[in-house]
Amino acid sequence: MSQINGGAVLAKTMACLGVKEVFALHGGHLDSFLVACAGEGIRLTDTRHEATAGYAAEAYARATGQIGVCVVTAGPGFSNAMTPMVDAWLDATPVLFVTGSPPLREVATNPLQGGFDQVAMAAPVTKWSHRITNVERIPDLVDKAVRIALSGRPGPVYLEVPIDIMFGPMAAADLVLPGRPTLTAKPAPSTEAVGRILDLLAAAARPAIIVGGGALSTRCATELAAFAARTGTPVLYSGKGNGVMAADDPLNAGSAGTLAAAALGAGQPADLVIQIGAREGLFLGGRGGVIVPHAAKRVQIDIDGAEIGRLSAPDVAVVADSGEALAALNAAAAERTWVKPEAWSALLRQLRHAGRTAYEGVPTETRPGVIHPFHAARAVAEALSPETAIAFDGGEAVSWFQLFGRSPGPGLYVGNGYLGTLGVGQGFAMGLARARPDKPVCAIMGDGAVGFHIAEFDAMARHGLPILTCVFNNAAWGMSLHGQELVFGRQNLAAVRLAASAYHMVAQGLGCRGEEITRAEDIGPAVRRAQASGQPTCLNIMTDPDVAHPITAQMIGRLDADGEIPIPYYENIPIRR
DSSP states (O other): OOEEEHHHHHHHHHHHTTOOEEEEOOOGGGHHHHHHHGGGTOEEEEOSSHHHHHHHHHHHHHHHSSOEEEEEOSTHHHHHHHHHHHHHHHTTOOEEEEEEESOGGGTTSOOTTOSSOHHHHHGGGSSEEEEOOOGGGHHHHHHHHHHHHHSSSOOOEEEEEEHHHHSOEEEGGGOOOOOOOSOOOOOOOOHHHHHHHHHHHHHOSSEEEEEOGGGOSHHHHHHHHHHHHHHTOOEEEOGGGTTSSOTTOTTEEEETHHHHHHHHTSSOOOSEEEEESOOSSGGGTTTSOSSSOTTSEEEEEESOGGGTTSSSOOSEEEESOHHHHHHHHHHHHTTSOOOOOHHHHHHHHHHHTHHHHTTTTSOSEEETTEEOHHHHHHHHHHHSOTTOEEEEEOSHHHHHHHTTOOOSSTTOEEEOOTTOOSSOHHHHHHHHHHHSTTSOEEEEEEHHHHTTTTTHHHHHHHTTOOEEEEEEEOSBOHHHHHHHHHHHOGGGOOSOBOOOOOHHHHHHHTTSEEEEEOSGGGHHHHHHHHHHHTSOEEEEEEBOTTOOOHHHHHHHOOSSOTTEEOOSSSOOEEOOO
8 A cells, every 4th residue: 555654745735735935944853844845846945043944934924925834843943943933923924833843652751852842832922833643634734724824813833743743654545635725705894894984084184094014915005005095195104014005105104103203393193093904012102102192083903803902992993804994995985085185195205204314414434444324224225126125134223224125015024023033134035035036135134133143144045045135234232232321321331242243254155245345335336236146145334333323212212201210122110109
């Protein structure tokens, strides 16, 4: 009787579910699966660290809207993948994590890479965590995991496949593979809810739409552009929403922070905010009410009912898919006549780039061999091809680039999320490169962030991924350094200095191109050379550690607040007397 092993069953199952890309790192537990992938049309991208494989799967999922897949080995392979697992959990990204484990029959024998419960560890940070104990169950359990990951609020799932199941046999004649559903209905808003939203919009003088990671789909982008144009409503984005609205659309008002500039700088706060797949929290100003004013009417549309009203109750709450909601709003809006808030839209367009104004006149080089980070970021952004997908990773280095960064589409501008993970950049860039073959990718990284997984230059070279990595090298953990200066004074710095290391030479040693840049005028030509070369390249751009980005002071909060202790990143601690 013809037999098939569990690894081959796993590969066949993934292929049936449409998986074509798997991000992995070798481990003996996985061999029967790894050798079966090529025959099923699945490409393996093996990285130098399991965390990178997880980050790559995250970015692939965001860019494609499909399941991302990370397969790594047991024990330390699993624990190394825990960070991207948590990252995907907090940022609602659909990733299937698969790891091996010791044989079931050797439980409690102190086996290699065992002795702890991987399934229990993964459970709090996944939508579903399960151990497969029978070869015949692999197809239906993998199918179930993928459906859970993609349904409702997306998120990671975890499957453990013990080595005796991965290598174990079953009769080929008994194999039943899953089929792909041809139609998946998504929740839509009620007619009443749509009517109430449009009534609020018609009555508003300064309305704004904020889109977030829950709006990363082509349908959302299409319907949003049409709805904004029909009603004249300006659109802004939170962290992951950059790219849902075309960068050159006249109603794209930039990041959600533009609303803070309107409220504080121009004295014109929004009076209606419609959040579409954009969660309340840090990236919308927290409880401060600067981006989303407390006095404003508020509409919240989210696939996850638990996110609605997290910080304050909205005036209209809708549990629905963002694409379905926008389609319904668009259809109903077509039946009304709209007075467009032209002056309000013009103000937001004017304020969109207000953060650049203060630095336009500063010298490009603050001293010989050191570039002002504002000018370094602008030179990189202006030289990149407009089709370039962006992976960003860092603190102040990324903040400088955000003043200029643009996305070529939904899910193509990815980086540090709610976990605040440093070290995501190389993996995210690799995932974007696999999601968009023949399209450019650039990783914008601080010199602290690039060191976490610097060996991934080897993976980029081996797999022929022409990723441009721009390292903003100020020889410091910039945001930490400047935060300590603000709170404790420059004389009390601790553990925030780095060396001005030759990261470009590390990249060269691992098979990539590399250049060091010490003059602003050399950045543009170097970026264009790198993107034209078709090879992975590292540009080591030397920037000034003494220049602090204003975001750092904003993250620290008020230093002179009476009765409060300032702390970085969170609300000040009140002193109880």
